[in-house]
Amino acid sequence: MKLPAAQTVDLRREPVDAILERVEQSLQVRIDRDTVVYKRRSVGGRTDRGTWVRIERRGLDRIGIQGGDGTPSAEALHGIAKPAWYAGVSWLDENERVMWRADETDLLPGRPVGGAIVAKAPELSEEWWAALNVSLDALAAQRTNRIATPDTETITQELVTETTQRLFPDVDTTITQWVPAHADLNWANMTAPEFCIFDWEDWGMAPRGLDAATLWGASLAVPSLADRVRQERRDDVESRDGKLMTLFVAAKILGPYAHPEDPRLDPARAVADQVAKELQAD
Incomplete structure (x- = not known):
């Protein structure tokens, strides 16, 4: 049947x-x-x-x-x-x-930090940020046959190109480095005060910087928090693929289903425009 x-x-x-x-x-x-x-x-x-x-x-x-x-x-x-x-x-x-x-x-060792998208900065210790970096670095150093499914959609070169070039048509979207990623890294999937990442349903190989860009996108309503995410994961976000993932996430935020009152729109556009210029200049 x-x-x-x-x-x-x-x-x-x-x-x-x-x-x-x-x-x-x-x-x-x-x-x-x-x-x-x-x-x-x-x-x-x-x-x-x-x-x-x-x-x-x-x-x-x-x-x-x-x-x-x-x-x-x-x-x-x-x-x-x-x-x-x-x-x-x-x-x-x-x-x-x-x-x-x-x-x-x-059971989780603490409560979720917040919702998937936060409207105010959570109180996080320096130890928390250090633990985040240890876990994400350890994850990226491993290998798997799985392919990540951000937003439940299998990530491929074609998906990255199609999504990104809707808003940034002049950017070369060729991915060069694929590493394991959680693929749904937001404030609802991490705990505090003790750090822990949960909800691993979508993890798998993805372009470098996907997790950093995803968490940055979830933080844009609090500019200082978004800046902190980029600072902590600067090796990822400053890599070529990390810049592409910034545009990939920004394109989803700024795309055809964007709500005009979404507080993430202006900061996403500002960072994405700068990143697009950097990629075009390379």
């Missing part, structure tokens, strides 16, 4: 009790309903054995050859502050082309 294509669904507005019960039965845990966090395409909660279960809904067209196993495959990475993975279960939805995936991990 051919299933219909996946529909756009927001799990913050859809009933998920049956999904939670299925996961509980499969993983032999009990999820505390008072702790459940609802996001657009995922839900998660604390279990009765002191762990955390995250459940994601993803259309099959957004999985590709990787199979949706980002969290368990990230267990092989070393030198990175992240929760340990223990068990997982996945299944095909009975009614549409959607895969559900649940993973049980350690």
